[in-house]
Amino acid sequence: MGDSISVVIPVYNAAVSLGELSHRLSTTLSKITDDFEIVMVDDCSRDKSYQQILELHKKDHRIKGIKLAENFGQQNALFCGFNYVKGDYVVTLDDDLQHSPEDIVKLYELIKQGYEVVYGISEDRKYSLYRNIGSKMTNFLFNLITSKRSNIRVSSFRIIKRGLIDKIIGHKTAFVYISAIILQYTDKIANIRVSHHNRRYGKSNYNFIKLLGLFLRLYIYYGSFSMLKLFRSKKPPYIIAEKIGFN
Numbered sequence: 001m002g003d004s005i006s007v008v009i010p011v012y013n014a015a016v017s018l019g020e021l022s023h024r025l026s027t028t029l030s031k032i033t034d035d036f037e038i039v040m041v042d043d044c045s046r047d048k049s050y051q052q053i054l055e056l057h058k059k060d061h062r063i064k065g066i067k068l069a070e071n072f073g074q075q076n077a078l079f080c081g082f083n084y085v086k087g088d089y090v091v092t093l094d095d096d097l098q099h100s101p102e103d104i105v106k107l108y109e110l111i112k113q114g115y116e117v118v119y120g121i122s123e124d125r126k127y128s129l130y131r132n133i134g135s136k137m138t139n140f141l142f143n144l145i146t147s148k149r150s151n152i153r154v155s156s157f158r159i160i161k162r163g164l165i166d167k168i169i170g171h172k173t174a175f176v177y178i179s180a181i182i183l184q185y186t187d188k189i190a191n192i193r194v195s196h197h198n199r200r201y202g203k204s205n206y207n208f209i210k211l212l213g214l215f216l217r218l219y220i221y222y223g224s225f226s227m228l229k230l231f232r233s234k235k236p237p238y239i240i241a242e243k244i245g246f247n
Contacts, residue, residue, distance in 0.1 A: 006087030064245030122196035
């Protein structure tokens with residue numbers, strides 16, 4: 001029996017893209033394994049994203065859905081999904097199709113060479129100005145507060161081994177940042193070049209205020225300065241309103 005693969009997608013106001021995304025994911029994953037699942041975590045969208053997830057599940061029970069009770073953020077939505085996946089390998093990517101689902105094959109082939117996580121990296125990222133600034137700020141902060149090697153880059157498009165997923169979900173924190181947690185548990189990390197596309201659906205949820213808040217929370221929760229612990233929230237990382245497709 002081959003490897004099983006789970007895909008976790010944080011969803012926010014993405015009803016129009018989920019049909020194409022799920023179709024391309026299913027087509028690509030079928031080339032790798034017969035045992036896969038697609039877990040879509042709706043981060044309390046204001047559109048009909050969760051209704052679309054329910055419709056997709058009716059057509060294919062390998063597509064599963066979780067609806068969060070409030071907007072916890074992309075990283076916490078991923079963390080929630082990690083607690084419900086069963087795959088030997090777990091893929092994460094965004095809901096906007098700026099990354100090609102077909103590139104999962106590249107990530108899978110590379111991680112089989114002995115890595116614990118492989119990030120898909122594009123040299124020609126077609127993000128908004130705020131998103132590009134945010135990426136540079138995040139990379140700077142990662143270099144400042146973590147042991148990330150300078151030749152390694154991180155992104156939301158990645159594949160992670162099961163053992164590392166178990167360590168991530170065992171990491172207790174109210175503010176989740178997946179890559180910051182990963183860097184605390186492994187240095188078996190690789191990058192591979194992938195394609196990147198202009199946004200076809202919706203608009204970016206990033207703005208300067210959100211990026212500044214992200215920057216500050218990264219420093220508070222993952223910095224080593226002991227006084228920062230006073231500012232860390234004790235609330236749960238996510239609360240589920242409902243879910244479908246799980247036993």
